[in-house]
Amino acid sequence: MANPRGELPAWVDIGLIPLLNLFIALLFAGLVVLIIGENPLEAMWIMLKGAVGSLKGWGYLLYYATNFVFTGLAVAVAFHAGLFNIGGEGQAYIAGLGAAIVGLGLEVLPWPVVIPLAILAAMLFGAFWAWIPGYLQARRGSHIVITTIMFNFIAGSLMIYLIKDYFRPLGKMAVESREITGAYILSFREIAMQFFDLRLPSTPLNLTVFLAALAAWAVWYLLWRTELGYEIRAVGANPAAAIYAGIKTDRIIMITMAISGGLAGLMAVNEVLGVQHRLLLEFVGGSGFVGIAVALMGRSHPIGIVLSAMLFGLLYQGGTELSFAKPLISRDMIVVIQGLVILFMGALEYAFRPALARIFVRVED
C-alpha cells in the first residue's frame, strides 16, 4: 500500500492527519460511551490516569507497546513493499513454537546462549509462516491478503494441536507447556528486586522492551540505509520503476514477507519468554491486528510506529483500568477505537485531504 504523499507538506501528512484521524476515532468512541450512559470526558480521564498516572500504569503501557511495536513494524515493512500482511497474528503465534522449542530443548545450555538462539528461532518460525504466502503471491499470483488470513486460521488450529499433544506435560489440565526456564527473560520487577533491592509494582514489562527499541532502529536502518531497504521501498512505491532499475520484484516480495514475519515473531519472544514463560494458547491475543492500526497510524515509519504503539499501549492499559472503574464500559471499547482508527486511517484516509489541501496547499501556477 504505497503512500501517495501528494501535495501536502510533510508535517501535515505525518503529524496532522494521524492526529486528526485519531481525534475523529475518539469522537465516535466518545459517542458510544455517551450511548452507554457514561461521561466520555470522565472516561478519558480515568484512562489517562490509569495508564500514565502511576508506575504500574507505565509498566503495563510499555509492555503492551513492546508487542505493538513488533507487530506494527511487521505490517509496516510489508506496506513499504506494497503488501498487506494481515497474518501477523498467525506469524507471531507460530513463532512461539520456535521460542519454546529452543527454550525447552536447549535448557541445559547457559542462558546467554539459549536466549539469543530462542529469539532467532522465534524470528525464523515467524518468517517462515509469512514467507509461504509471500512465495505464493510472487510465484503463483495468490492474493496475499487472503492467504495470510487463511494462515492465521491454520496457525490457530495447528497450535492447539501441537501445544495440546506435544508441549503439555502429562497430567496437566491447562493447555500449555511447562515453564521455560532455559530462556527466561527477566521482568523489570525481578531485576529491581534481584539487583537493586527495589520494590517495583508487578507488571509484565520485561527486558524485551529494549529489543523492541532495537527492532525499531533496525527497521529504520534497513529501509533507509541499505540497498535491500531501497529496493523494498521502490517495489512498493513504483513497481514499474523497480523493474526498470533491475530490481527483482519476486525476490523482494518474498524477502519482505520473511522480514515481516520475523518481526511479528519477536512478539512471541516478549509474551512467551518474557511474560508467560511458557507456551500457551492464544498468547498473541489480537496484537497482530493492533499492529495494523499502529502501522497505519504511524504511517509505516518506525518513529511513528513507536509513538503509535505507545498510544495504543495507553489505550489498552487505560481501557483495562476504565473497565474496572466503570464496569459498564467493557474493555472491548479499545477494539472499537482500534477499528475506528483503522477505518479512518486506512480506508477513509483521503476523506480529509481535499479539505486539508485547500488549507495547506498553495496552488502553483
Next chain:
Amino acid sequence: MTPAIELIGIDKRFGAVHANKDVTLSIGQGSIHGIIGENGAGKSTLMSILFGFYSADKGEIKIKGQPVRIKSSSDAISHGIGMVHQHFMLVDPFTVLENIVLGVEGGNLIGPALEKARQELTRLARDYELEVDPDAIVGELPVGLQQRVEILKALFKGAETLILDEPTGVLTPDEADHLFRILGQLRDQGKTVILITHKLREIMAITDHVSVMRRGAMVATRETKHTSVEELAELMVGRHVLLHVEKAKARPGQVVLEVKNLTWKDHKGTVRVDNVSFNVRAGEIVGIAGVSGNGQSEILELISGISKPASGQIIFEGKDIGVLGDPRHVREEGLAHVPEDRQHRGLIASFDASESVILGWHYDEALGKGFRLDREAVVKRCKAEMQEFDVRPADPLLMSGKFSGGNQQKIILAREIGRDPDLLIVGQPTRGVDIGAIEFIHKRLIALRDQGKAVLLVSVELDEIRSLSDRILVMFAGRIMGERDSSADERELGLLMAGVSKDAA
C-alpha cells in the same frame, strides 16, 4: 445537404496543454471522413468531445444541422454516434451477444434482449459483412473479430455515425482489408464513418475526405481523390523551423549495438516488433522516428532488458543481451536507459531526488559498501549531478515528483549519463520539457556522441530526430520502413512514418 456532424470552434485545454485550438470540422453524411495527424495533434481529444467523454471549453456541436449538447456517452449514443475505441470496451468472459446487449437490454430479463440481438446480428452480418458467432466468448476471439463486436455494439445501439480511433493498430493486413470493406458497406448504406489514423495508406484507400490536424489545430480538409500522399504528409508534419543544434560531423567507430531479426509479441499475440534489424556505432546518434505505437517503445524495453524478445538477437558489445532479459545485467555491461515515460519508470515520484538519482545504480559500491547505502554519499552524488546538469532547484531532498518536467528529465539524464555508459538509449527526451531544458538536453546528447559514445534515440518529435540524429530509422507497424541520413527532408520522413515506402512494394 446538411452535414451529418459539425464541430464549430471547438476549444479544449488540459491544464497547460492546448489540445484543441478553435477546431472547426464538417463531416458529410454517408461518407468516410479521415482525420489524420501526428501524436498530440488533438484528433483523439476532438473525437472524445464528440463522444461525450470530455466537454469542450468553447464551441458547439451540430448534428444534422441541429445544435446539440453532448455531456456524456449516453447523450452521444442517443444522437446516433457510436465509437470504436483503440482499447476495446469489452467484457471478456461475456459472449458476443451479452456484450452487445449491455446497456440496452430493454427490460429486466435479458432473454428477450438476447433474442432480439441475435436476429439483429444476423441482419447486420448480411448487410455489412459483419459475421461473428453470437455465442462466442469475446475474450477468446482474435482481435479482428473483437473489433467487429465493437462495431456491432455501436450499430445495435442505432449509430448513424461511427468513429473509429486508430482501428488498424492491432489488425493483421487481412483483417484490416476486411475492416475497410465493412466500412465501405456502411458508407454505401448511408452511415457516416470517421476514421482517426496516422496511416496515410488507409486514408488514400478508403476515405472520401480527409482533414489534417497539427498541434491542436485543424490545418486543412481535402477531398481524398484530389490530394496526394505527399501533400498530406507535408500538411501533417508541417514546415518546421529546425532547432538547429551546432554539431560537428559524426565520426562513427565500432558497432556497439547490433539488433538482428528482433521480434516481439504482446500478450494478445499481436506482433509489435516485426523482424527488426539495425545497428548503432560508437560516436553516432541513431534516431528512430515514428508515430508512437509502432514498436519503438517496445524496442527500447527489449534492449534495456525489461522485456524478452520472442525471437532475434540483441548483441551489445559482443554479448547477446536478449537472452539475459535483466536490466541490471545490461546496465553492468555499460548500457544506460532514459525511459520514455519518466513518471512511470524513470523516477519514483514519492522518493526524494537523491533516491531517484540512484535508481538502477543503487548497488554501486561508491554509494555504500556491501549492503549499505551511504546516505551522505548519495546526497553528495545527487548534488554534484544536479549542479552539472543545472537542475533547479538543486535540492537533493526535494521530492522527485515536485520537480518540473524538464528538471526531472535532467535528473534522469544526469543519472544515466553520469554512469559513463557505452550506449545510451533514450526515449522522448524532451516530452513535456521547457525550451531552455530542451536545448540543454540536446547539447548533452551531442556531447556524449562526441565523446565517442553510442546513442539510440527514440522520439515522436520529428524535429528532434532530425536535429540530433546522424542516421534516421523510421518505424511503422513494427518494421523499419527505411533508413535515411540527417539530411532527409521532413516530407520524405513523414511519408515513411505514415507507412508509405517507395522502397517497399
Next chain:
Amino acid sequence: MDLSLLPEILASTIRLSVPLVLACLAGLWSEKSGIVDIGLEGKMLAAAFAAAASAAYFQSAWLGLLIAIFVSLGFSLVHGYAAINQRGNQVVSGVAINMLAAGLAVVLGNTWFKEGGRTPALPVDARFMPIELPGAAALANVPLLGDFAKIISGHSILTYLTILLVPLTAWALARTRFGLRLRAVGENPQAVDTAGISVALLRYQAVIIAGILCGIAGAFISTSLSASFVRDMTAGRGFMALAALIFANWRAWPALYACLLFGFLQAGGNYMQGAHIGSFEVPVQFIIMAPYVLTVVLLAGFIGKSIPPRASGIPYTKDR
C-alpha cells in the same frame, strides 16, 4: 465412526452450512461487482448481536431479523462509501469493520444486558425454531426414506429460505439485466461506463445485497442455531465463507457445494473424534483446518485456476 450417526451429521451439516452459504452469497454479489469484502465476518457478527438483542427486547425473532438486516446494511454502506466514493483500500475497510463489529457488539451487549457481552437466552417463541415438513413424521420409521426425511425436515425457515436463495442468485446473475450489468462492472467497469451505466450505483446495489444477506446470516446464528449472542460467536465463518467463494471460483451453485463441504467438515469434526487413517489418529484440529488449507491449495493454483472478477478490489477512476 458410527455410520448410524450419518443422518444426524448430514442434518447438522445443513444447519451449519446456512450462515456459510448466506455469507458466501453476500461475498459473491459484492465481488462480482468488483468490491472485495473482507468484512463478511464483522457484518455477520454485528447482525448476530443485533438479532439476539432485539429478539430479547421485543420478544420476536422476526423483528430481530429485521433489525439485524438494518445493522448489517449500515456496515455495508460504510464499506461501500469507503470503497466507491473514497476509493479507499477495500481490504483495510473490511478489517476495520470486523474490528468495529466485534468491539461494539461486546460493549453494547455489556451495557444493555450486563452479562459481560452476552445477550439473554431467548425463549422458544423469540427464535426461529425447526419446522417439520409434512410427511416427515409419518416417514420417521421407514428405513432410508426416514433417514432422508430426518435430514431434510426439521430445519428453520431461514434454512429453507437460504436454500432457495442459491438458485435465485444464480438465475438473477445470469438472466436479469441487473445481473448482466453487475457482472460486467466487476470485469470491465470502463465498458459499463461507456455504455452509459453508473458504475457507482451498481456497486452500491451489490453492497446492499451483501449487507442484507449477512444480516440474515447473523440472525440465523444467534436466533436459530443458538439462543443468544456470545462474543465472537461467528468464529471465523465469514472467512470460511470467503474461502468457499474462492474455492467455488465465484459461482453460485459451486458456492453451495463448497459451503456444504466446509459445513460437513465443521459438523463432522465434532463427531470424528478418534477417526483413523491407517494407524494415524486424525486430530480434530486438522479437520477444522481443512477448509483453509484447501483454499490455499486452490489459490496456489494446484487444483485448477482461480479466476476472480477482473476488476475486483480496484477502485474505479475515470482516468481520462
